[in-house]
Amino acid sequence: xxxxxxxxxxxxxxxxxxxxxxxxxxxxxxxxxxxxxxxxxxxxxxxxxxxxxxxxxxxxxxxxxxxxxxxxxxxxxxxxxxxxxxxxxxxxxxxxxxxxxxxxxxxxxxxxxxxxxxxxxxxxxxxxxxxxxxxxxxxxxxxxxxxxxxxxxxxxxxxxxxxxxxxxxxxxxxxxxxxxxxxxxxxxxxxxxxxxxxxxxxxxxxxxxxxxxxxxxxxxxxxxxxxxxxxxxxxxxxxxxxxxxxxxxxxxxxxxxxxxxxxxxxxxxxxxxxxxxxxxxxxxxxxxxxxxxxxxxxxxxxxxxxxxxxxxxxxxxxxxxxxxxxxxxxxxxxxxxxxxxxxxxxxxxxxxxxxxxxxxxxxxxxxx
Ligand SMILES: *Cc1c(COP(=O)(O)O)cnc(C)c1O
Numbered sequence: 001x002x003x004x005x006x007x008x009x010x011x012x013x014x015x016x017x018x019x020x021x022x023x024x025x026x027x028x029x030x031x032x033x034x035x036x037x038x039x040x041x042x043x044x045x046x047x048x049x050x051x052x053x054x055x056x057x058x059x060x061x062x063x064x065x066x067x068x069x070x071x072x073x074x075x076x077x078x079x080x081x082x083x084x085x086x087x088x089x090x091x092x093x094x095x096x097x098x099x100x101x102x103x104x105x106x107x108x109x110x111x112x113x114x115x116x117x118x119x120x121x122x123x124x125x126x127x128x129x130x131x132x133x134x135x136x137x138x139x140x141x142x143x144x145x146x147x148x149x150x151x152x153x154x155x156x157x158x159x160x161x162x163x164x165x166x167x168x169x170x171x172x173x174x175x176x177x178x179x180x181x182x183x184x185x186x187x188x189x190x191x192x193x194x195x196x197x198x199x200x201x202x203x204x205x206x207x208x209x210x211x212x213x214x215x216x217x218x219x220x221x222x223x224x225x226x227x228x229x230x231x232x233x234x235x236x237x238x239x240x241x242x243x244x245x246x247x248x249x250x251x252x253x254x255x256x257x258x259x260x261x262x263x264x265x266x267x268x269x270x271x272x273x274x275x276x277x278x279x280x281x282x283x284x285x286x287x288x289x290x291x292x293x294x295x296x297x298x299x300x301x302x303x304x305x306x307x308x309x310x311x312x313x314x315x316x317x318x319x320x321x322x323x324x325x326x327x328x329x330x331x332x333x334x335x336x337x338x339x340x341x342x343x344x345x346x347x348x349x350x351x352x353x354x355x356x357x358x359x360x361x362x363x364x365x366x367x368x
Contacts, residue, residue, distance in 0.1 A: 089355035186322030190222030308339030
């Protein structure tokens, strides 16, 4: 298969979820609980001559993956993924948001994890194919969408340590309800002092499953202290604020300016982050990417200089941050209300994604 050959064989399911059952799921899908009828697959193999190539692009019924127990992903964690959404617009057309950015990031992650790069056209076509086959699964309520999860795993059965020569790229889809059940409530965040999610030269800038595995112990610690999410710091850089386990962070100042931690190699470059930077500038705000320390967060909130803090990412879009808990110390007020700028940017972003607000940046790609 060449980069331009994006024909997907259609091995469609003969046992789709019945319409009634699907309707019951779509009435309250939650997040990540249910999956659609199909999966898109493209495999990568290296031939005798050592030449690698993508092949066997196809749609298959959703179901378990047969893997050799020696498959490299099961032992050495050679895995990367993406997260994006498909939105149904009022006229019935289906769109996704900044897919080119996700395709480019998948390939940056692939380089870091020594996995093969996937041509952008193949990435886009895999989304189109899956969404076309499973379009009845897109909920159409306010704030609802179909979450798309492309991922790539090392399938080669080999226990020696080297990049796998056999890899599988797949996309699954899961109907996603309104993340907050309609209500946007600030969440409390736990400052992780015992654990880091990323280090210099590590995989923090790649969207890799291993980063999530290493964040879970901190997540448990957060929950034990009544917090929903974890804030990771760079303890070797004055406790510079990095990000949450799966979301980037923004600060809004009294003068309307905004700050987000600069990409340092240990922070994931969120598509939502890039979009919020642009939307902030569109609103006339000065948006700066720079180092911001935990001390600056504390003193800024105490002096009233920092007026809002929020987290952002594809799954939950924009989440206001209520209090930060650092050991027994709290930063911010209990029962804080979502900030004005936070909510304005959130509704602007959701509006663009769902077709209610004009897409002046050309961020949408039509899938169906
Ligand atoms: C995916 C992810 C984000 C958010 O990225 P988006 O492209 O905005 O969804 C932020 N941080 C981490 C660690 C992530 O894995």
